[in-house]
Amino acid sequence: MWKRATKRSAIVMSILLLLIVSVLIGCRSSEEVDKQPGESNDESLTSLSYFTINNRPDSLKNYNEMAAYKKLEEITGVKVDFKHPASAESTQQFNLMMAAGDLPDVIEWGWSGVAGGPEKYIKEKKIVKLNDYIDKHAPNLKKVLDENPEWKKMIMTDDGSIYSFPFLRQDEVNMTFFGPVLRKDWLEKLGLEMPETIDDWHTVLTAFKEKDPNGNGKADEIPLLINKDNFTFNAFVGAWGITNGFYQVDGKVEYGPIQPQYKEYLTLMNDWYEEGLIDHEYIATDSKLQDAKVTNNQLGAFIGYTGSSIMRYMQLMADKNSDFSLTGATYPVHKEGEVPPFNQAEKAYNGIGAAITTSNENIEETVKWLDYKYGEEGHMLFNFGIEGESYELVEDYPTYTEKIIKNPEGVSMSDALAKYVPAGWSGPFVQAKAYAEQYTSMPEQQESIKNWKKGSNERAMPIVTPTQEDSTEYASIMNDVGTYKSEMINKFITGEEPLSKFDEFAETIKAMGIDRALEIQQAALERYNKR
Template sequence: MRWNSLKKSSAIVLLLLLVIVTALSGCSDSKETNKDSQNQGNEEGAPLKEVTYWVSNNRPDTLKDYNDIAAYKKLEEITGVHVKFDHPASGEADQQFNLMMASGELPDVIERIWTSVPGGPEKYIKDNKIVKLNDYIEEHAPNFKMVLDEHPEWKKMISTDDGSIYSFPFLREADVNLTFYGPVLRKDWLEKLNLKVPETLDEWHTVLKAFKDKDPNGNGEADEIPLLLGTDGLTGNAFVGAFGITNGFYQVDGKVNYGPIQPEYKEFLQLFHNWYKEGLIDQEYVATDDALKDAKVTNNQLGSFMGYTGSSILRYMQLKGDDPDFFLTGAPYPVVNKGDVPYFNLGENNYNGVGAAITTSNKNIVETVKWLDYKYGEEGFKLFNFGIEGESYEIVDGYPTYKEVITNNPDGKSMSEALAMYVVAGWSGPIIQAKEYAEQYTSMPAQQEAIEQWKKGSNERIMPMVTPTQDESSEYASIMNDINTYRSEMINKFIMGEESLDKFGEFADTIKAMGIDRAIEIQQSALERYNNR
């Protein structure tokens, strides 16, 4: 959906607002019949005044509640609907979700990553926990219906294998929204040491060795940390992707494989073990949380890491604004041979699995559908991407432009923190994330450089957003829970030398004995069903 095409829906939006006002006035007396379920609860009851809303997304630390966000405050003014948010504690979302679904005491709306639920969202439709939305969208969500009509590929992504639409999804609008994570390096250190941005694994080794040995921070001490891994010893699909595999499932010409049991995975682990032994990898990476990572970056110790355009490059550049030499840049996902196209990049799908589902406990299904649909019209699109016109943005030559309260916050907030005061576009929610948001959020030259580097991979081997069937789900979850725990434990042992890589064959055999072949079969079937949607 483009900005201009949104304007075409103005009449629809005005009509929608009239419908909402009518519903809120208690004038609606139409009765709807859900054609997809025998029992979905009352679809139209009392006028919609309050929505109970459980949301498991990680919200910024600056927010106690989504009602602190200006867009939601404004939405309440427009619709008269108050949202009672329930945010589970960090790390407890899945457990709370499972208990909630088992108890049957459900809120009106549940927002979460639905593609990761056991059994997939279709299970919860069949179990009469959430509402199948296809007919409701057709009849009561003109804005969202227009979006799906214009983007049939998005409709495929947000549907189940059975064709059910189960939520109002978070969708990223354009290519500029899809690339935001990858390898980050100190560009000023590269320039000081007369080095270029590394492309191959050998070039990475040269750069990391120079970072370690040649005192790029200039303090006369050997305190530089060349590369920081994640606490699980991984860096997404970077580095391991140079070998044509991933840390999980991937596909080659439609055939599903599991990376950690491939011979190439031993080569990857050997590489990281060698780098760790040479002191090129942070010796304390398993204990380095976000706060410690921040300290290592801002204290001029860390030379490279995996990071985001916003919360890493933008934020660190702002935090180090008093250091004119501090500069970050991105590197492409590494390859083995110079000139090769990386197998992977971070280019993500337009849909990441997050959506707002309506539960069968909701007594005002139709009105809730209309309320959620508002976000996909022109006014809702602007409200949840840019905030309050005249306060957080203004239209300049037809372009929604953030004001200084966002781009240069007078209270010293970073741009991501300032955005969180107004909109949810900085993370996710039942909206379309605008390309104009991404263009302005990544307008810094360092961010632009990084995006250009991170875009270079093909991603042909990435798995789409597939889901097991309800029957397969419990078996698959049982297999992969055990395998993931074992894999994570052994990866760190191999990298740090606590376990010899001579035992890689035993490692792969153990994963096979734990049922990986069956998990691959389930993923293969899910891939074929997805391709046939």
Template sequence: MFISLIMSVLLVLAACSGEGGSSASEQSGENSPGKEKGTDKLTESGYPEELTYWVALNPNVSATLKNAGDIKAYQRLEDITGTKVNFQHPPAGSEQDSFNIMVSSGDLPDVIEHNWAAVAGGPDKLIGDGSIIRLNELIEEHAPHLKKVLDENPEYKKMITSDDGNIYVFPFLRGDEYLLTYNGLIIRQDWLDKLGLDMPETIDEWHAVLTAFKNGDPNGNGQADEIPLRLDPGQISMNKAFIGAWGITDSFYQVDGKVKYGPIQPEFKEFLQTMSSWYAEGLIDPDYLSGDSNLWDAKITNHTLGAFTGYTGSGIGRYMQLMEDEGGDFNLAGAPNVSLNKGEIPPLGQMDSPFTGYGAAITSKNANPEAAVRWLDYKYGEEGHILFNFGIEGESYTLEDGYPTYTDKVLKNESLPIAQALAQYAMAGYSGPFVQDKRYMEQYSSLPQQTEAIEVWMKASNDRLMPLISPNEEEAARYASIMNDVKTYYDEMLNKFIMGVEPVDQFDSFVETIKSMGIEEAIAIQQAALDRYNSR
């Protein structure tokens, strides 16, 4: 191993001096005209002495820390590699604008961690512009840990490869199917029990349960103050709540490789008719559009809201913890993804992709990309994997029969929620260039209600969900123009239909308006992108 390390260092030094023929850094444009030379000094272990690293600071980190360099995992990584990382954080709320300005100016750091799915024109455009570099050869030669992950999981490699065949990112990967589902319908199990109701599975059963919630006084206060359901339009896209029963989404989906747009399908009219009817019957909270989180907290903890959509952690876990000291029978459960017919597998639910676009790219301003690749690759090895998922042994976790078990500093912190306590040590609670470990979620969502919810929410076909695709540079501007208009109109009309401001029998006019905005061209662009993805 020591000999291999020395050879790697010698290869890097040869590449930096221009000896040894065509190197990976030459292929990636390191010696291209106009490149500003940064530090190319190496530590004794062959890592860069210093790196500049741009990344948005996750709210769970910024709640207690000012800089990603204060995270214990990064501090330990500096001890191991000798690399001093100077983190640059854009202002909260303006991350995308800051990214665009940075790229346009050409004043780039060595490494950028970002959601590359949000980049106009995609990563191929940034490689072509000389902002970030192609990593294929560099990973092959200098990143044995990530290479092993990709070789063992060809689908991961397909996901992080662009349409032009470029690997552009050290990715954040959810390393187990168990990690892909974390959001869905949540219902008051104690209300079901009190009223003698079974868990609803179909649209008709949901209508019966919500009606019983409204009329049956499940909170037992003798008042007709129960609100059966909060319908969250912002999460229809995520968890496909109710709309998925018809086998469609509120955006693009696929059927046997053919792209469709949900809101112009006949099934969408049926969805609107159902939601409009429920709203008229008082089954949907009239305040459902409010973004006031305190309002929703109050409705749940004051025992007036019967069902809503949410996460395992900030939904089920948080409210169970808030109500723990109150006593009583308060109990939440994850409800199954909804179908139209009893006994059928729900066609759609919430399931994320193992790779959603987040990760770290190396810029053209990096003076020694080979060394930066080795530094990033450390996180994909066994030691780095444990470090960035669990933090510091003896502080944030201990090994119990080989299982990295979070300590009370994380799971039972006296002053911080789990997500913020963990964020002081590791990054498993959000994202970064590493593979997320299933054992993180097993402990983060350790309540029986949470583990059962995940298992329930995972039960859906989901074969109509789209993979992570994006328009190419030629398509991007036109696609964005079409979808900005369509999305604005859709958001406005969706709520008008549900609230009865616009009768659902105007649906055909709604469809024609969306078509006049160019949705069929947008579908064609999505189809071309899906075809490119499938042919990778």
């Protein structure tokens, strides 16, 4: 009798417990339904989904492997789930993600290049306008911007919106890192001077092709590798005072590829291609194939970086070829003594930053988490890594250890540093002057920076954006123009299309609406100058 009663009591208690749990679950579900996007949870932020390109897939499968982010998780308790798009499809994946509206908590992206600019996504309620949040919850970034008003102007839209936690470069030494790279040892072996003019370059490239500078008795040297999408960037076309895109002359915006001078530039590229001075495989050459051509002692010149090219290749080749040496050349001109119209000196802000999306349910906490990187501790962590491992303080100067600069496993400084910090590329932090000083400490790097800085750069455009009203039209025009331009320029260079069709090419771009795009860019430049 007692056992039967006990059994009934147990059943009743079980039913009561189930009812209580159901009520609690129902209340929780109701709270979650009622809570609007952007409101903070009662609990502190514990996890974030974060969309960003993996800039060093050769060193990191995922940014969760990076020492700085591991340490940041220890400090803050915030776990980050990094979502890395496939590099070849990153723009497409970004556009699809933004169109669908299924957004992660944070998106780190080159926002200056998005169709319509970041203000478009603010008005569409996809990313958050951060001005008030920064004023109230980001004292570190606020201090940085208050002390550098020109930086604040750069990171705002024309409407005054701050849309991301920006990547900023602390000093001039951080802003020059890219340009024409040459085999310095080949120049010395062949008794050649550093090229300054277009004619000098022709002399050097011809010698690289014909005089066996790698000394293997084979005609396997590749004089110059160009890029299939950005071609020579502004390094060679700049000799004509124009660029591969938009530039300005005395405040008036122009578009390089439709100018008569662009035909002269393409004629040069086609001549060099026909002479075998430009790599005939350049369209199919990715970063891994370029690495192979450099380390196989074949490539004489290319467009590269101080760190991931000059330093990295010299470290990789140190044991293989002790004579191997690279250096950077000035942007070419037509006549000796001329000042190059362009150089490679970027602005403190390049448009990359971490935006918080409206899907984020813990905006204030995310702002505080991102702001940590702009404070003293975060600045040290994301530029130098872990004290005692990747750096030591030597008379208050953060000095990279031998694990970074002379890795015992033979890893280049670029690769070793990537395992600790993102300072070698970008992210939501201020890139330190001390990082750049050490990352470019080799004499060859110093010479390169000095050469790449030569030039006025007065015609370079600042980062501007169209209005929301103009954005769709502008994006449509430039998507069509960009695809057509790249396709045709490669055909002109390789000779698949004769240069007699250049005028037709320019007229086609005009028919696609480039004049309207120029109007939009002109208005955007004028708005920027009034910020």
